[in-house]
Structures are given as structure tokens and as C-alpha cells.
Amino acid sequence: xxxxxxxxxxxxxxxxTYGGATIVAEEVARSLAxxxxxxISVLSAVSRQDLPQYAxxxxxxxxxxNYVINLPPTRPYAQMYSNPQVGEAxxxxxxxxxxxxxxxxxxxxxxxxxxxxxRQAKLPVVVSAHDFWWICERQFMIRPDGRYCGQSPVEVxxxxxxxxDITQTRTRFLHLQEDAANIDLMTYPSEFAxxxxxxxxxxxxxxxxxxxxxxxxxxxxxxxxxxRRKRDPRLVFGYCGGPSDLKGWxxxxxxxxxxxxxxxxxxxxxxxxxxxxxxxxxLAALPGDWSVHPRYSQASMDDFWSEIDVLLFPSQWxxxxxxxxxxxxxxxxRVIQTDSGGTSEHLGPDRDRMLGIGDGxxxxxxxxxxxxxxxxxxxxxxEVMDFNAQADAFVALTEPLMNRNLAEPDSQxxxxxxxxxxxxxxTLKRA
Numbered sequence: 001x002x003x004x005x006x007x008x009x010x011x012x013x014x015x016x017t018y019g020g021a022t023i024v025a026e027e028v029a030r031s032l033a034x035x036x037x038x039x040i041s042v043l044s045a046v047s048r049q050d051l052p053q054y055a056x057x058x059x060x061x062x063x064x065x066n067y068v069i070n071l072p073p074t075r076p077y078a079q080m081y082s083n084p085q086v087g088e089a090x091x092x093x094x095x096x097x098x099x100x101x102x103x104x105x106x107x108x109x110x111x112x113x114x115x116x117x118x119r120q121a122k123l124p125v126v127v128s129a130h131d132f133w134w135i136c137e138r139q140f141m142i143r144p145d146g147r148y149c150g151q152s153p154v155e156v157x158x159x160x161x162x163x164x165d166i167t168q169t170r171t172r173f174l175h176l177q178e179d180a181a182n183i184d185l186m187t188y189p190s191e192f193a194x195x196x197x198x199x200x201x202x203x204x205x206x207x208x209x210x211x212x213x214x215x216x217x218x219x220x221x222x223x224x225x226x227x228r229r230k231r232d233p234r235l236v237f238g239y240c241g242g243p244s245d246l247k248g249w250x251x252x253x254x255x256x257x258x259x260x261x262x263x264x265x266x267x268x269x270x271x272x273x274x275x276x277x278x279x280x281x282x283l284a285a286l287p288g289d290w291s292v293h294p295r296y297s298q299a300s301m302d303d304f305w306s307e308i309d310v311l312l313f314p315s316q317w318x319x320x321x322x323x324x325x326x327x328x329x330x331x332x333x334r335v336i337q338t339d340s341g342g343t344s345e346h347l348g349p350d351r352d353r354m355l356g357i358g359d360g361x362x363x364x365x366x367x368x369x370x371x372x373x374x375x376x377x378x379x380x381x382x383e384v385m386d387f388n389a390q391a392d393a394f395v396a397l398t399e400p401l402m403n404r405n406l407a408e409p410d411s412q413x414x415x416x417x418x419x420x421x422x423x424x425x426x427t428l429k430r431a
Contacts, residue, residue: 005039007099009114011106013044014061020323021130024212025105031391033063042066047073054085087113094121108133112179124401128187135200137169148317153199177201189321190342213390214326215298224306238308240269240324242277248314254361256286265289305331310371313337330384336367349379
């Protein structure tokens with residue numbers, strides 16, 4: 001097969017980009033097209049009143065064609081995770097495009113009708129789980145009171161207090177377990193995410209840890225960072241999580257409020273679309289020099305990171321991965337973080353100083369003071385996988401699927417060829 005044709009499905013895709021998982025889906029797709037010569041098509045979704053329901057509209061941004069399906073704004077509960085009409089539309093698209101394989105990323109709203117259409121066409125199916133949609137109706141294992149669920153493994157009988165109808169939730173859970181059994185390969189961005197989903201009953205034919213890549217610093221970043229540090233020797237803390245309890249903002253606010261020194265700066269990234277995250281926060285009441293950095297793109301993120309020495313990441317929930325942490329580590333930025341699931345699966349410095357979820361603002365303040373007082377405030381960059389290496393790993397992972405007939409036994413998928421970048425190498429596990 002000289003030019004594989006891959007159909008990617010993700011709830012969002014350029015030019016309608018939203019969220020870290022969408023960035024991963026886009027960057028890997030572009031790298032597969034540019035670096036490996038693959039033909040890439042995409043299925044994503046919108047919800048618009050001016051288009052017929054379930055109509056597919058073709059849009060394009062760069063080398064990747066995006067086929068956008070128009071979902072009605074209100075749909076029955078079951079159609080949010082398994083929609084036959086989405087499946088029928090996908091079947092027509094598959095017949096038209098004739099892809100060789102289907103790669104599903106975040107399919108909330110789209111549902112498993114896409115998976116059913118691929119199986120009906122006898123195509124290999126790869127699913128990349130970026131969150132907990134497959135085991136949690138609420139997608140992120142966050143309870144209605146804003147706290148992390150904490151189940152490990154997830155037992156649907158214990159979800160009663162979080163959902164509207166436990167019977168519907170149980171039906172959804174069983175349905176997705178059954179659908180997962182028909183997935184040829186399911187990938188996870190961390191071992192934490194893989195183990196939790198596996199232990200909770202998601203058992204595809206094969207599974208692997210496929211770590212996300214990040215946008216690496218541009219040439220000249222280190223010199224830019226050094227010039228800033230020489231110009232202003234004050235240590236600069238950075239935070240990207242917004243005014244969110246889950247991301248730990250209340251802890252940050254309380255930890256800094258009690259400090260008796262002011263010889264530092266803090267830069268808050270505003271990730272909102274309208275620049276509204278920090279409008280109601282009284283930063284002037286906090287010690288030190290505080291400012292807000294406007295929303296940045298993948299192309300402009302060095303503008304933010306060149307101003308930062310220490311990233312604050314006191315997440316209060318277990319996450320599947322940590323793009324922001326890897327972006328920091330690749331640029332020689334230290335990280336003060338909690339042991340928050342997949343975010344901690346890296347080789348960066350200060351791993352022995354991780355905070356526990358729920359440790360409180362006093363412990364965070366101690367780490368802030370340690371950063372201010374330590375004789376080695378700056379860390380060296382570490383090797384972090386970029387999106388090209390992630391795409392290379394995907395090619396190695398899926399090569400057995402591309403080269404086999406689906407009628408062959410699953411034992412044909414037994415190993416993963418090592419990639420040149422050791423951080424891209426991963427282990428394929430039998431389900």
C-alpha cells in the first residue's frame with residue numbers, strides 16, 4: 001500500500017479548533033500527510049440552524065479535508081453516544097472516500113455510529129482516548145459539586161449521585177463496553193489512563209500507551225529566555241489553568257496571599273476566547289508583580305514560555321496527560337505540580353517534590369518558597385516528543401493493521417517496532 005488513506009474522526013477539527021485533544025488530532029494528521037505522504041480525510045461536527053440535520057459539508061484548512069456533519073442541537077440521550085443517523089452518514093462518506101483505516105479521537109456527540117460504520121465496511125479501527133468519555137457519562141470524572149470522582153476502577157453502580165438516570169447510565173456503560181471489544185487498537189496518552197479504562201471494563205482487541213507530542217520551542221528560544229532573565233532577575237511563575245477550582249487556582253491565590261515577600265512576578269495565561277478569565281480577579285491585592293498574558297496559539301506559545309521560570313500546576317483531579325507540563329519541560333521551565341495522573345508520567349526535574357491532591361495551600365506555599373530560595377532556580381530543557389515523533393509512532397503502531405486482513409486472528413498484532421525517538425516507543429498490550 002503506497003499511499004494509505006486514513007479517515008480521522010474528532011468532534012472538532014480545523015478550522016473549528018477547540019481543546020488540547022483537537023490540537024493533537026490536527027497536528028498528527030498534518031504530520032502524517034506532510035511527513036509520511038498519507039492521504040488524510042476528517043469527519044467532525046457542528047450544530048447549525050442554517051444547515052439540514054446530518055448534512056455533511058466539506059471544508060478545508062491546509063492539506064487536510066474536513067467533512068463536517070451537522071448535528072441537531074437536541075437529541076435523545078442514547079444518540080449522544082450511539083447515533084444510527086451519524087452511522088448512516090459516515091457509511092456514505094466511507095463509500096465515497098474508500099479509506100484504508102479509521103482513527104477515532106474524541107467522539108462525544110458523534111458517538112459510536114462512526115465505529116459501527118467502519119466495522120460494517122471491514123476497515124481497521126483505531127481509537128485514541130484523550131479523556132474518560134468511554135467510562136464516564138460526564139466525560140472527565142468530575143462530580144456535580146466540582147470535585148474529582150476518584151473511582152478506580154469505575155463501577156457504574158456508584159455513579160447514581162452524579163447522573164440523572166442511573167438506568168440510562170448503566171445502559172450506556174454496557175453499550176460502550178461492547179463497542180470497545182470491536183476496536184482493533186485503542187491508544188491512551190498515559191499508563192494511568194490505560195490502566196483505569198482497562199480495569200473499568202474497556203477491553204479492545206489490543207491497547208497501547210501512545211504519548212502525545214507537543215510543539216517544541218523555536219530556534220533562538222533559549223537566547224530569548226536568557227535575555228529576559230538577565231534584564232529582570234526576578235523569578236517568574238506561570239499559570240495556565242484559569243480561575244478553576246479543579247486546576248487549583250484557589251490554592252495558588254491563598255498560597256501567594258500569605259507570602260511576606262514581593263521579589264517575584266506571576267504571569268497568568270488567559271485561555272478564554274474573549275479574554276474574560278481574569279476580569280473579576282483582584283490581582284493587585286496579591287504580593288509580587290502580577291499580569292495577564294493573552295490567549296496564545298501553538299505558533300505563538302514561545303511568547304508566553306520565554307517569560308516563565310516555574311509553571312504552577314496544582315491540579316486537583318486525575319488527568320490523562322499534561323500537554324502544558326511537557327511544553328514547559330521542553331523549554332527548561334521547572335514545574336510545581338500535583339501527582340495528578342497522567343500529568344506526572346515524565347522524566348522532568350523535581351518529581352520527588354510532587355504535591356498530593358488535597359495537600360492544601362500551605363504545602364503549595366512551601367514549594368513556592370523553595371523555588372524562590374533554591375540555588376539552582378533554572379532547569380535544563382529535557383527531551384520531549386514532538387508531533388512528528390508522535391506521528392512516526394502512530395505509523396509503527398498501525399502498520400500491522402494496515403497489512404493484515406481483518407479476518408485474520410488478533411494474535412497477528414503482537415508488537416510495536418521501536419522508533420528512533422525512544423520517548424515515542426510504546427508497548428502494545430493484549431486486551
